[in-house]
Amino acid sequence: MPELPEVEATRRLLARWTGQRVVGIDVVEPTTVRRPGATSPGAFDAVGLERLRRAEGGVWAAPVRHGKRIAARIGGTGLWIHLGMTGRFVPGGAGRFTRLRLSFSGGDTVGFEDARRFGHVAVTEAAVDRDLGPDALATDDVTLSGLWRGRRPIHAALLDQRASAGVGNLHAAEALHRAGLAPARIADSLSAVERLDLARAVHAQLQGAIDAIDPAGILWVADGEGDLDLLVYDREGEPCRRCGAALERVVLGGRSACFCPHCQR
Numbered sequence: 001m002p003e004l005p006e007v008e009a010t011r012r013l014l015a016r017w018t019g020q021r022v023v024g025i026d027v028v029e030p031t032t033v034r035r036p037g038a039t040s041p042g043a044f045d046a047v048g049l050e051r052l053r054r055a056e057g058g059v060w061a062a063p064v065r066h067g068k069r070i071a072a073r074i075g076g077t078g079l080w081i082h083l084g085m086t087g088r089f090v091p092g093g094a095g096r097f098t099r100l101r102l103s104f105s106g107g108d109t110v111g112f113e114d115a116r117r118f119g120h121v122a123v124t125e126a127a128v129d130r131d132l133g134p135d136a137l138a139t140d141d142v143t144l145s146g147l148w149r150g151r152r153p154i155h156a157a158l159l160d161q162r163a164s165a166g167v168g169n170l171h172a173a174e175a176l177h178r179a180g181l182a183p184a185r186i187a188d189s190l191s192a193v194e195r196l197d198l199a200r201a202v203h204a205q206l207q208g209a210i211d212a213i214d215p216a217g218i219l220w221v222a223d224g225e226g227d228l229d230l231l232v233y234d235r236e237g238e239p240c241r242r243c244g245a246a247l248e249r250v251v252l253g254g255r256s257a258c259f260c261p262h263c264q265r
């Protein structure tokens, strides 16, 4: 499932065509165009589809990422791109699961591929997504450290996209390990120093993952974590790379988190 680093890599890929005209918009699968915030294919937006088709000939503006969403613009038409579970953009755009294809005046074509179809494009003029908190990567350490609050496990607070946008299950587990914090710790019980350590760990984790992604080719393996060297995520029962203790798994708010009972308190 694409997390913030994969979405950021996607944004960088889409930024290659900034300033070019979109000379072709081929909506292979019309239900890819949905109302803002809707994930179900049943939320098809016929008006949005018409507006997207009419945007042909417009200039592709520099895309912007907010959490795991990308805001793009073709001329006067605004788009939000959601990758969902398996969505990705692939240069060439002639794959079996291609849902949408954009052709640029420089001669390139890029396709939006999505096997599971949770990904979609929303046509909207709204510049800000009010369902999302500040972007985790773009927010400084001190500000970020103050966003995870409540009588809830810190792991759940990290995943709350209204608190801070962009941290998913994998990077939350890894950042908590880096910061030496148990995922079940109550968010409000963290000291200011622990919060700051966690904010730094989140930034280091996300930035490290972005740096690890191949910027040139297919951006990540759809059902894997690429070449990321994972410390705890999905490693229940395996030895902690730091102390050797067996990693444990806990389920918090319906999401599972692996952690080291020795290194994380």
Ligand SMILES: [Zn+2]
Binding pocket: 240, 241, 242, 243, 244, 245, 260, 261, 262, 263, 264
């Ligand atoms: Zn350990």
